[in-house]
Amino acid sequence: MSNKEIILSIRDLYVNFYTYAGVVKAINGVNLDIYKGEVFGLVGETGCGKSVTSRAITRLIPPPGRIEKGEILYKRNSEYVDLLKLPEDEIRKIRGDEISYIFQDPTSSLDPLYTSGYQIAETMVVHDRAEWNEAWKKAVELLKETLIPDPESRVKNYPHEMSGGMRQRIVISIALSNDPKLLIADEPTTNVDVTVQAELMDLLRELQRKKGTTILLITHHMGLIAEMTDRVGVMYAGNLVEIAPVDEIFAEPLHPYTKGLLAAVPNPLQKIDKLVPIKGSVPNLIYPPSGCRFHPRCPFAMPICKEKRPPRIEIKPGHYVECWLYAEEVKKKGES
Ligand code: SF4
Numbered sequence: 563m564s565n566k567e568i569i570l571s572i573r574d575l576y577v578n579f580y581t582y583a584g585v586v587k588a589i590n591g592v593n594l595d596i597y598k599g600e601v602f603g604l605v606g607e608t609g610c611g612k613s614v615t616s617r618a619i620t621r622l623i624p625p626p627g628r629i630e631k632g633e634i635l636y637k638r639n640s641e642y643v644d645l646l647k648l649p650e651d652e653i654r655k656i657r658g659d660e661i662s663y664i665f666q667d668p669t670s671s672l673d674p675l676y677t678s679g680y681q682i683a684e685t686m687v688v689h690d691r692a693e694w695n696e697a698w699k700k701a702v703e704l705l706k707e708t709l710i711p712d713p714e715s716r717v718k719n720y721p722h723e724m725s726g727g728m729r730q731r732i733v734i735s736i737a738l739s740n741d742p743k744l745l746i747a748d749e750p751t752t753n754v755d756v757t758v759q760a761e762l763m764d765l766l767r768e769l770q771r772k773k774g775t776t777i778l779l780i781t782h783h784m785g786l787i788a789e790m791t792d793r794v795g796v797m798y799a800g801n802l803v804e805i806a807p808v809d810e811i812f813a814e815p816l817h818p819y820t821k822g823l824l825a826a827v828p829n830p831l832q833k834i835d836k837l838v839p840i841k842g843s844v845p846n847l848i849y850p851p852s853g854c855r856f857h858p859r860c861p862f863a864m865p866i867c868k869e870k871r872p873p874r875i876e877i878k879p880g881h882y883v884e885c886w887l888y889a890e891e892v893k894k895k896g897e898s
Contacts, residue, residue: 566597568637569744569776570619575632577614577623584848588614588627590800590855593874596744598637601770601777603791603808605784605823609844610797612780616746619778620645620657636661636744659689662742666749668729671736672721678705678732679717685739697739704735708765727758734762738769745770748780763790784827788812793880796820799845799855801871806881816883818860854886862887 577589589611596602604612618629619636635642638660645653665671673681682704683697692700698717705713708731721729730750737745747766751759767790770777779790787794787808794811796804796819804817815821822840842859845851851858857867864886872886 566600568595568635569598570596570637570778571633571635571642572615572619573633573635575615575618575634576630577611577618578628578630580626580628581848586847587850588800588847589618590850592632592797592800592802594795594802594805596776596778597793598743598776599774600792601767601779601790603779603781603787603794604797605781605787605794606797607782607823607844609847611800612782612797613748615797616663616748616778616780619744619746620661620663621653622657622663655689658685659691659740660742661744661746662737662740664730664733664737664745664747664750666752668726668733669721671733672729674721677718677720678724678735682717682732682735682739685736689740691740700739701735704739705731707738707769708732708735709761727754727762730754730758730762731765734765738773738775741773742775744776744778746778746780749782750779751786766790784824796823799850800847801855801884803856803885804881804883810878810881814881816877816881816888817856817885818862818887819856822859854884 572592572594575589575592579586579588592615604615606612614623614627617623619634621629623629629646632646634645636645645656679698679701682701683694686692686697686700687694702713702717705716710716710728710731721732724732751762754762763786766777769775779786781787791808794806794808795802796817798819804815804820811820812824815824825838826840828837840859845855845858853869854860854867854872857863860867866886872884872889874882874884875888876882877888
């Protein structure tokens with residue numbers, strides 16, 4: 563992957579939320595490169611910072627949240643621009659156009675007062691991609707692509723006249739309407755039933771293959787990760803603790819949290835008596851644990867884990883882990 567073109571590079575990103583209870587240190591120095599044309603999966607428990615990271619990309623962090631520090635370099639017209647420094651009118655041009663989102667709840671993503679066709683066409687018109695007539699025709703085409711039956715009449719329907727699965731197909735059509743370079747799908751199938759979930763994921767994969775769109779898939783569902791992604795990042799308490807090609811994450815997870823996550827979900831290829839939950843609970847990020855944020859729950863914690871944050875180490879090409887177990891190993895090898 564290293565010779566592939568980087569489309570987005572998140573560097574040293576910190577995001578805090580200033581609540582009445584205190585400052586929530588939600589994102590704690592995240593570094594991540596996403597390659598053009600890949601499907602990158604971001605996985606972790608609820609509240610680990612996956613969605614906040616994805617929303618920070620186009621500065622969609624609502625108050626009381628604040629991006630404190632970092633760079634988000636996006637390749638635009640063969641040059642990298644820092645999305646955190648672009649003027650507001652420029653970032654608006656990119657949002658919904660070159661970088662688009664599919665959020666988990668189609669009901670709140672859609673405006674109940676407008677037809678599905680209007681909402682799809684409007685995205686193209688606002689970004690000067692088409693005039694209304696042409697945009698309306700393309701809206702019908704998009705509904706066809708997203709396998710909505712009878713697209714010519716569905717385009718005139720309001721969101722309340724459709725099922726949850728159909729509404730999510732409308733949201734997908736809106737997200738794809740301007741042929742985005744990067745599609746961010748944040749738990750896109752959480753609110754639909756399992757059969758529709760499989761259909762929607764097949765659809766996204768197919769569209770990605772056809773158009774070569776880069777996808778950042780946010781999920782806590784390891785099955786979707788296995789099925790959909792090329793590479794995976796595992797987040798814990800605002801830190802990106804492991805990044806690896808998808809096969810390696812399942813075959814050879816390194817970080818104790820990744821191992822715990824995999825042991826806690828059923829694996830159809832392995833016969834196990836019972837699932838093993840990760841002990842303890844997700845920390846309160848107003849008072850995050852010192853050093854490695856996983857240390858209060860980690861069965862391998864050492865004194866250094868409480869004191870210092872582990873560095874990121876590349877164990878194999880493209881397989882990175884933030885854990886003192888490996889940092890100490892590498893140090894010993896270097897000394898011998
Ligand atoms: Fe466990 Fe220490 Fe590694 Fe953190 S750095 S995961 S506490 S061994």
